[in-house]
Amino acid sequence: MLKVLQDEHRKNFWNLLASISAARGAKARGEIPSVGHANLLHFYAAEVGLKYLLSKTAKIPFRHEIIGGVEHVEFFGHRIADMIARLKVPAxxxxxxxxxxxxxxxxxxDGTGGQRFSLSQAHEAWRYGLTIDIADEADITGYLAQVSxxxxKELPK
Structure with a gap:
């Protein structure tokens, strides 16, 4: 796993937000066919922003900063809801x-009307170009907008 520093997470959050805006603008101008990749970037923006806060405010170290089995930021993987819970973000x-x-x-x-997945797997659906149920995708992107x-408000530029 690559070593990524706390401040690189912060910078990447803001860079990803700018890329999302650019992609949505390109979609509106008809320059690209979909915003699935913008949704993927939005997922990753939320993830890196939350990992920055886990390190900065919750004082959870990154794996490369520790030796042994201590809790580390990478433990959370893509589980955005778990990161929010660990940060004790008010509802x-x-x-x-x-x-x-x-x-x-x-x-x-899979016999249940389509492949099922959790919020932490949404990035996989977008990464591989799968079609997400319209209402479900709206729910996920709405949630990511709230997280962002x-x-x-929490991350300095």
Missing amino acids: ARVPAPPKATFRCVPGFK AYLE
């Missing part, structure tokens, strides 16, 4: 995630 600032599972359509069928709005 008034970031509400609970919309639901436990979401659905890709049409794609792979919180982070924009």
